[in-house]
Amino acid sequence: MRKALLAVAIAVLGATTVVPAASAAPGTLVWGPCPAGAFPTPDLQCTTLKVPLDYRAPGGRTIDVAVSRLPSKNPEKRRGVLLTNPGGPGGGGLDYPQLLKLVRLPQEVLDSYDIIGFDPRGVAHSTPVTCDLTPEQIAVGNLPYANGPADVVKQAAIAKREAEQCAGSKTGSMLPYVTTANTARDMDRIRTALGEPKVSFLGASYGTYLGAVYTTLFPERSDRIVLDSNLGPGGYDVDAMRGFGRGMEDRFPDFAAFAAKHPEYGLGTTPSQVTAKFHELAARLDRAPVEGVTGSVFRGLTFEGLYVTDLAQLAEDWQGLDQGRAPKPPEAPVTGVENLLASRFAVICGDSAWPRSIASYQLDVAVDRIRYPLLGAASANIAACAYWAPPAEPRVRITGHGPANVLMVQNQRDPGTPLSGARKLRAAFGERARMITIDQGGHGAYLFTPGKCGNSLVTEYLVSGKRPDDTFCPAES
Template sequence: MRKVLLIAAVAAIAASTAPAASAATAIKWGACPADAHPGPGLQCATLQVPVNYQDPNGPKIELAVSRLPSANPAKRRGVLLLNPGGPGGEGLGYPSVLSLPGMPSPMPKDVLEGYDLIGFDPRGVGHSSPVTCDLTPEQMALGNLPYANGPADVVKQAAVAKKEAKQCADAKTGWMLPYITTANTARDMDQIRAALGEEKISYLGASYGTYLGAVYTTMYPQRSDRIVLDSNLGPGGYDIDAMHGFGRGMEDRFPDFAKYAAANPQYGLGITPAQVTAKFYDLVARLDRHPVAGITGGLLRGAAFGMLYGEFQLKTLAAMMHDLDQGKEPAPEGPAPSENMFASRFAVICGDSSWPKSIGAYQANVAVDRIRYPLIGAGEANIAACAYWPAPVEPKVRITDGGPANVLMVQNTRDPGTPLANARKLRAAFGDRARMVTVDQGGHGVYVFAPNKCGNNAVNDFLATGKRPATDTFCAA
């Protein structure tokens, strides 16, 4: 059962100058690995890039890259690099996902004709020289948001976090960890651009991919064509503010679930949103006293957070709460995320930012966020491996308004993972470089995966024509 909760909680320097290269000689396309789930026409290849761009002649790692060629080469205008989020998310098969006709709002013909869709597994992830921390299933089952019921739980979690950090450092790929960062992944993207023989690249990134895109277009503004950022982190990426943002995001989103459960009384969670909310708090308290099949209230909180990401998962969360309320173990929902996903996530989040080192600081944050964000605040504020990570090897890229006005942000009003409040901070950092389209809907993701036509059309028009809204706009539900 811990697998079920783990799946839900998770689903919950200077830029280098890359020489131009001939696409015919730089990349040799071939078949894709089967575990990337390639769709028809997807091609794959491998590039070598420096581990450390400050030592370009030093050790190299491999990047796995994919291409779905334009559906009409005569109308092709360039390449569209893609990132599905993470950090730790594999992107090799993402062009196939976005081109599936079964999506709620599939990519239209003019976009599929206008670009070669380019996917890649970021450095340290999947088929791109993957990193490991030798994490055990028990360690991964704790998920990303270990809930602290008091100061003693923070001390207990500190021991877990310290051990995880040491395992990462001592693992066979520990030497790579300082360089598995967002800035280096942006440099890798520019290596892909050069290998493709392109002067500029367009980009579509979701969730963590918004920060990656923001960093790329800040480091390489003149090599950026049309930049779309969907479900936006703040300008600091996955820093401590983003973690606290999880608390804010769950508070924004949970009322949607409460309405859903109240409208479906067969789950027995209440017939009003207030009753459903009260049932959630009652259930997590009972599970902390008397776990069901090892499931505590803290684990349910983390699972609920992850299941608020998508509309289709609200039903799963309601069924899970119903079963737990009856003292029954819910049915499993599929395979658990890979150890590599956890390890690469640690590497990026811990390596991008500086984190508090004092256990007392986390205890204080837990006490504050338990009150400020009662649903998950004492989980997102808890201590993690980053507290025991070495300091970042280079300063963080500062997102500014320097560069062309070529950024389109799209954002849901009630996003649990990347809340609107933090998206507004990124919008402010970009200044006149960006326009933001805010969509009145819940969940994580606007483009392709959600049905709002206004939000999807804004992205499609920008990718196809380069036209953005004249001002920031709002899309009704």
């Protein structure tokens, strides 16, 4: 998730406790202060907007969407608003404009736009959903590694119970409407309430799919669209989930080379030795976990560690586990984990139909264990979506119909949103899009690449509207 990466980049732990101001009627927004919580938000203004729960019944039940604004302080250069989304699904975005400013979103961009953040429907300070997940269910995680067919059957029972809890919770009636398409419709309600004829957009990770859906549903209301670290045109469907296995295979050689160059970690002196250490550690931790860290947890820890460009912490974690010490837990608890997982289920399971057969997942696990040996038997495992109600509406089809106003930016070796998916989205957009591909590993390209190539091209597009052709940026130190 891009927001988490930003938090790492500025060494801030925890999530915001921003409380939106009083609710505003559609078409008007009454801005108020955002009280500082674990994450400071001194420059933000906040409000709440009422939107329909079901856009097919716009006069029916409404829910709240929490919205924030980081206003431009240069009225002569201000050209409009820039909606933002840090990824997810399930993560809040109310404090994202402040995070972007703190990691040095260029001043030209801050001058050109009011930066708009929001918690998507179902999330955090917007009307939240719940699945009543227990700490034990949360600890299992989304997709534990399956060592064989029996592990898929075991996970199926957990997944079925999660889906039943979601449907039976006090917010179960909301779940069919907590989808990417409806969040995109909420974005257009925000645009209307701001009094803007068009909006620009900066979205990362899952936010790329949200932006793609928005500009597909509302092409005439889309200004400059920047999509950073891209999902494929199907969003977080079953293929994208299996794509995590591909992404880890793409990115892991960077870590293996790093660890081999630093023998002080004791993980091997060649990339092949580091790779062998991965499999040896995973097997050892399955037999004898270290403070609750199993082989499955170790694989997930490694996958998450590959998101960032600085791989030293991951090497230290491996070294500790190899010596019988678990990584240090976060210094502060992450709030809202249950809501994050519940809203994530709602979006992923509600956007598209998932296979129902346990046998199909057992086959996928067997195939991906061979195809993507580092993580494939986890990313192909069964999840709650196999037991979800059918989607309330067809998935939005991303096409080339609309203005040529999309700029994609993508690392070559992104574990979370692999280049293969980004290329599929680029093909689906056709002449609507151009893509900057950067010789870089990790998740997050704009503001995260050490070189100037990708950053300068994205900033120039946001500020001047000059969009580059498809571009390859070589590695820069």
